[in-house]
Amino acid sequence: MTKLKKFRYIIALSCISLLFIQCSDDETVNLGDKPVADxxxxxxxxxxxxxxxxxxxxxxxxxxxxxxxxxxxxxxxxxxxxxxxxxxxxxxxxxxxxxxxxxxxxxxxxxxxxxxPLVIPDLEGVTPTVKMTFDNNIENSGSAGGTGSGGSSTYEPRSKFGGMALKLNGTAGQDVLLDNYKGVNGSNARTVACWVKTDATATTALVHWGAAGTYSRASFKLQNSGVIRFEWQGGGMNAATPVNDNAWHHVAYTYDGSTVKLYVDGVLDASVASSTINTGVAGETGIYIGSQLGGSRYIGLIDDVRIYETALDVDQISFLAGIH
CATH class of the missing domain: 2.60.40.10 (Immunoglobulins)
Incomplete structure (x- = not known):
């Protein structure tokens, strides 16, 4: 091989080597370290x-x-x-x-x-006659016991308390009737409380008992304006704070024989003096949840329905409202 050919051969090999080195550098770009998960x-x-x-x-x-x-x-x-x-x-x-x-x-x-498992706190020293948690069933775990009839068979998860809530869409037969307990009658003290989540703009019933007749029926309702109402035939009162904003709210009323009080989210919202209530005077009924004797049917979610045969005080109502 002549010197010129040999020189050209060396130059060619050098170029190929440089090209190879360059390609190798491109293919081995430093990608850093792979992550360590935590x-x-x-x-x-x-x-x-x-x-x-x-x-x-x-x-x-x-x-x-x-x-x-x-x-x-x-x-x-x-x-x-x-x-x-x-x-x-x-x-x-x-x-x-x-x-x-x-x-x-x-x-x-x-x-x-x-x-x-969820440890559900409860009031000390007072037991509800009705306590419906709607944990995929319509059983009453209150002292009156029993299992309701009807219901929608549709439940939705609710944050923490009870796990589930009953969903009603206003269809006939979806309301729950607890027929083995006739509620609190006469002018005796009582409390009705529950959790609701709704955006309804119609007047509907949450919890009801007692046949129609002057001062006779006891209806815990949601007005078309979105406020709650306790109504006895011949009288009634509305709360001031709407609760139909499609968020969960705790609502309650108490009657001690002389004064009706309405509570929203554990806070006293309205009160009125009344000594005319005489629930059941026109006939006793079972407890209707989600309707008023089958009418005024509720639309939305409802949970933890409670009835006490005493008028709870503001601290006790606040405690119930704190169970999320």
Whole structure:
């Protein structure tokens, strides 16, 4: 090989080598480290009651930018944000899995939340005759006992208390009749309380008993203006604060034999003196939940319906309103 040819050969090899080196550099661009998955919870011990909402936040290292949460026992069961708020409605050990990714790869971590049965607080020293929690049934766990008839067979999750709530759409036969208990009659003291969630603009009944007749019936109602009302035939009074904003509200009325009081979210909203109430004088009936003797049918969610044979005070009403 001549010197010129040899020189040209060396130059060609050098160019090819340089090209190869350049290509190799392009193919091995430093992508950094793949992420190491981790997350935190705003409940440090990861032990909660049914209905609790826990917020989980990504705490992974090495800058992931894609997130996949899988929470089969929660609501929601899936999310792809860096932080997610989860409501736990099922008891037991519930896995929470986070998968994170960046350009260098992916990593995954699973942690366990222990979900305990809900411990429902209750008033001390006073027992309701009616306590309907509508936890997928229409059983009365109050002292009067029994199981209602009717009902819509449609329940929706409600945050924490009771787990579920009864959904009514105003259809005939969906109201619940508890026929083995005739309510509080005459001018005897009483309390009726429940949780409602509705956007209805029609006059409907929440809890009713007593046949039609002067001063006879006892109707706890929702007016078309959205305020609650306690009505006895020949009289009645409205509250001032509307509750038909499609949010949960605790509503109640008490009667101690001389004064009617209406409460919204644990706060006294209106009161009036009355000594004319004589429930059942025209005939006793069972307890209707979601209607007035089958009419004025309620539209919305209702939960934790309670009747006491005493007039609860403001602190006791406030306690009931604090059970979420």
């Amino acid at each position: 997350f935190t919870a705003d409940d440090d011990d990861m032990t909660v009651e049914v209905g609790t909402i826990v917020t989980f936040t990504d705490a992974s290292t090495n800058d992931p930018y894609l997130y996949t949460w899988r929470i089969p026992g929660g609501n929601p069961t899936y999310d792809n944000k860096s932080s997610v708020a989860v409501e736990f409605l099922a008891e037991g050990e519930q896995p929470i899995t986070l998968t994170v990714r960046n350009d260098a790869g992916a990593d995954e971590i699973t942690k366990i939340v222990t979900v305990n």
